[in-house]
Amino acid sequence: MSKALKSFRRAINNANLSRFRFYFQAASFVLLVYGGYLAINIGDQLPTFGCIFTEHRGGSCYLFGLQHQMATPWKSYLSGRGIGILVGLLTFFAFFIVFNKAWCGFACPLGTIQDWLTALRNRFKVRYGNYSEPVFQRLGKIKYILLALLILIPMGMGNSFFGLPKLNHDFGVPFCMICPGRTVLPLFSGDFSQLAIDLSSKTKMIFTALGLLITGIFLAGSFIKKRFFCLFCPMSAFHYIFAKAALLRLSKDGAKCTRCGNCYRACDVGIRAIADDLEHKNIVKDDCMMCFKCVEMCPEEGCLKVKFLGLPIYESTEEGFFKRMQGHNNAK
Amino acid sequence: MASRQSWITMKRCHLPCCLTVIVALFLTMSVGQAQARRLTPLRLSPAPALNAEKCEQHGAQPVRAAARGGQRRQQGQRPAQESEHRPQPVRTYYFNGHQRLAQIEAFVRRPDGSIIQPTLQLGVKPNLSFPTPFGEGPGHGANNVYLLEQGVEDHVLVVRSAQWLTMHHSCGWGHDHKFDMERTQPQALNTLPLEIIIADLWDSNFHAKVTSGQMLTITALSYGKPLIGAKVQLQTAEKWVKEVVTDKNGSASLQLIRDYYPTKWSDFKRTKRGKFLVTAFYEAEEQGVFKDMEYERVRYITTLPWHYSPARADYSSYGLGLMIGLLGFTFTGGGIYFYRERRKKPYRGISLDE
Numbered sequence: 001m002s003k004a005l006k007s008f009r010r011a012i013n014n015a016n017l018s019r020f021r022f023y024f025q026a027a028s029f030v031l032l033v034y035g036g037y038l039a040i041n042i043g044d045q046l047p048t049f050g051c052i053f054t055e056h057r058g059g060s061c062y063l064f065g066l067q068h069q070m071a072t073p074w075k076s077y078l079s080g081r082g083i084g085i086l087v088g089l090l091t092f093f094a095f096f097i098v099f100n101k102a103w104c105g106f107a108c109p110l111g112t113i114q115d116w117l118t119a120l121r122n123r124f125k126v127r128y129g130n131y132s133e134p135v136f137q138r139l140g141k142i143k144y145i146l147l148a149l150l151i152l153i154p155m156g157m158g159n160s161f162f163g164l165p166k167l168n169h170d171f172g173v174p175f176c177m178i179c180p181g182r183t184v185l186p187l188f189s190g191d192f193s194q195l196a197i198d199l200s201s202k203t204k205m206i207f208t209a210l211g212l213l214i215t216g217i218f219l220a221g222s223f224i225k226k227r228f229f230c231l232f233c234p235m236s237a238f239h240y241i242f243a244k245a246a247l248l249r250l251s252k253d254g255a256k257c258t259r260c261g262n263c264y265r266a267c268d269v270g271i272r273a274i275a276d277d278l279e280h281k282n283i284v285k286d287d288c289m290m291c292f293k294c295v296e297m298c299p300e301e302g303c304l305k306v307k308f309l310g311l312p313i314y315e316s317t318e319e320g321f322f323k324r325m326q327g328h329n330n331a332k
Numbered sequence: 333m334a335s336r337q338s339w340i341t342m343k344r345c346h347l348p349c350c351l352t353v354i355v356a357l358f359l360t361m362s363v364g365q366a367q368a369r370r371l372t373p374l375r376l377s378p379a380p381a382l383n384a385e386k387c388e389q390h391g392a393q394p395v396r397a398a399a400r401g402g403q404r405r406q407q408g409q410r411p412a413q414e415s416e417h418r419p420q421p422v423r424t425y426y427f428n429g430h431q432r433l434a435q436i437e438a439f440v441r442r443p444d445g446s447i448i449q450p451t452l453q454l455g456v457k458p459n460l461s462f463p464t465p466f467g468e469g470p471g472h473g474a475n476n477v478y479l480l481e482q483g484v485e486d487h488v489l490v491v492r493s494a495q496w497l498t499m500h501h502s503c504g505w506g507h508d509h510k511f512d513m514e515r516t517q518p519q520a521l522n523t524l525p526l527e528i529i530i531a532d533l534w535d536s537n538f539h540a541k542v543t544s545g546q547m548l549t550i551t552a553l554s555y556g557k558p559l560i561g562a563k564v565q566l567q568t569a570e571k572w573v574k575e576v577v578t579d580k581n582g583s584a585s586l587q588l589i590r591d592y593y594p595t596k597w598s599d600f601k602r603t604k605r606g607k608f609l610v611t612a613f614y615e616a617e618e619q620g621v622f623k624d625m626e627y628e629r630v631r632y633i634t635t636l637p638w639h640y641s642p643a644r645a646d647y648s649s650y651g652l653g654l655m656i657g658l659l660g661f662t663f664t665g666g667g668i669y670f671y672r673e674r675r676k677k678p679y680r681g682i683s684l685d686e
Contacts, residue, residue: 036536039511044503055536068503080466084504129668183657195657196648200602212653216660224668 012313014320016327017296021106025115028107031058033188045091047239048103049110051185053176053194061181062092063150063235067173070154093242100246101239101284104230105291110181114222114229118268121223129224130270131231139231140287147234150175170203175234177207180218226268230289240286249307250290254278256303263294263304296324373611373635374479374494376425376460378414416499416538424461425496427479430454434483434490435623439523443473443500443515450477464500468508471500473515474534478524484625489618491525493634501538510536522556526632528564528612529553533638543643544590544606550576551583552612554632558582562614569607592642602647605639 031040032050035058042059044052052060069085076082096103104111121128131139153174156167176182183194197212198204221228230236257278264275269287274294277283283304284290295304298316306314430436438460440448450462460479464471477496482489497518509515516534520527531549535541542548552562564584565575570591576584588608594600614632621627 036511041508041510044507052537065503081504087504127672192650193644193648195653196644196650197653197656198602198648199652200600200647204602208653209656212657213660216657216662217664220661220664220668223665 010317010319013315013317014323015314016324017292017314021291022115024106025112029109029112032107032109033057033185035059043091043095045088045095046103047092047096047099047235048108049179049181049185049235051109051179051181053182053191054186054189055191056189057185061235062088063238064173064176066092067150067154067175070151071158071172073158076158096239096242097246098248100243100248100290101236101288102248102290104233104236104239104289108289109185111227111230111289113184114227115268117219117222118226126224128226131225133272136231136270136272142232143234143237143286146175146232147237150234168201168203170201170207174207177204178211178214180211180215180229183211183215184218226270227289230269231287236289237286243284243286244282247309248290249282250284250288250292250295251281251305251307252277252283253281253303253305256300258300260299262297262299266293266297268293297321372428373633374430374481374492375428375609375635375637376477376479376494376496377427377637378423378425414498416501416534416540417503419466419500419502420464421466422461423464423475423477423498423500424459425477426457426459427494430458430481431483431485431490434481434492436479436481438480439478439521441476441478441519441521442470443475443509443519444470445514445519446470447521466502466505468505472505473500473509473512473538474498474518475500476518476521478521478527480524482622484622484627487626487628489620489622489627489630491630491632493524493526493632495528495634495636497533497636497638499534499538499540507537510538520553520556524556525554526559526562526612526614526634527553528610528634528636530610530636530638540639540641542588542638542640544588544592544640544646545643546640547585547587549583549585550578550610550612551581552578552614553582554614559612559614562612565611565613567609567611588640590643590646592646600642600647602642605641607637607639610636610638 031042032046032048033054034056035041036056038058040058042050044060044065045062046059047062049061050057050059052064054060065088069081069088072081072085077085099106118128153167153171155161156164157169157171158166160166186192186194195212196208198208218229252274254277257275259275259278261275264270264272267274268291269289271285271287273285274283274288292306292314295306295314295316298304299318299321301317302315304316305312436452436454438450438452440450440462442448448462450460452460460477462477464475475498477498479494481492484490516536516538517531518529518533520529529551530542531551533540533542548566550564550566552559552564558580559578559582560580562578562582563575564578564586565573566586566588567573568589568591570589572589572591574586574589576586578584592604592606612632612634616630616632617628618630619626619628
């Protein structure tokens, strides 16, 4: 390896990724919430929460389209509409395969809002909260239940299950109705309309009331618990189905790990396996948002690595760890 | 003798009455004939004309759907209203009637600006149709359909036109044109003598967005230029009518009525579409010859049907929403606070008091 390349890699490994992430998140937020003002529209199959209810968005979440498409009658799955569903899924996959779950850590506007609330809590010097491991494991299953429901409920609109009557159209996009992204993100473009309860039908009333109740819980919860909502996010569960095929990976060399627990303490979501798992090389778990704070906080040379197409692009080093710690202490 | 006198008395009495009746009948017939001569405005619709709107020339057969109340549609028949998210490969629009001697033509201005001529079929169910191929293409967006009829009646050139706006879109084709006003707003056709443009009919997601109580800005254009002093009339299906006159910019504003009051709240339909018809009239003192017939004045009339939904404010509550949100926030915050306070207390062990 040439000297220039070595020094370049050293500079990268010593870099403060969290600072880069902060700016990247801000830029993504502007792009996804205000992109429309610049006539930018990345698409409606994004693996992140750019909300379709935001009028001048630059792109929107795939879950809306997925729920919309799932209301298709069985016979139409094999027609042109089936091709439409497949195209939507492939587009989502094309976006996802490159950055893996880093969409959550670096681009999700709802995640960014949670990080801002965390920063606000730090400013007020309020202690953060965390779940015990059994509670964490139990709560983590909720996102899979939500994912199943957001597929099954729209399916029940287009089809009859077990001879039961079809669900009415007020059940359309059920997850969006309870997602805090729908209520919070439009506020940033001056649209307060999503804060109202829809009283036009019982179903709509229940869904919108539930959505606002969850919004209240989201705001209070995110203030205390870092990345509070990510543990329940069905998009995170959907990501995990494809995560093994993604090009960006987080790998761990168990032989180099001393189980100091720094990575676990740094993890905003609170994934214990990042410290405990010494066997698996691919360490991306279903709750991981690939913020790479664990890599930053790991003092062991090459123990944690961020790889793209198998090539390491950022890895833990002793020098980088101490440099970041020094910068952190100076900032305090 | 007595009977003869009574007959004369009767004759004296009934003669003026009979004359009055005859004159009245004559006048009624004349007015009826004049009314028959006064043309009804041309109107386009996705469903065939109802019995009451039969063709003046042919006299359309009563439509079965109309006989059943005009609400239900027959199997295979197109719905009476379109959806912005249900594209059709071919669009067909029916019109209510046309004059035998008039010149009739139709155009479609596609979203990319190109003009096509639809297939025009005159007869019992006069209609026009044109292809709207699926997928991203020149037809993706707002298509303006025009029907233009010109003819001389009693030395007056009557120019009747009918407009229809249709959104050819499917979410599957993407929303790349969401900020392209050419695609999401109807554009004017500079070759039309009278045209109505209503602002902000769709939002950037191609959803119709006119709601009851909304202030509508309607512009009348003549060959693409603002028309001053044109009468613009809006009539809802509930027969509410309002008429305004266009200003120096060719525009007129009027507020749409809120006329949906179901008896029971459970009958309320958020998606109910109320229909209205905008009609613009204009007369000009122009002399000329049209198809070898002289005329002294020109009368322009055009129609544009549209629809509106109940306003969001009719069925939503910010107060309740904010209260529930605040409730969620307070309970979560309070729960966390009390949970932490509880943990602050020292552990109380069981001690044996001897």
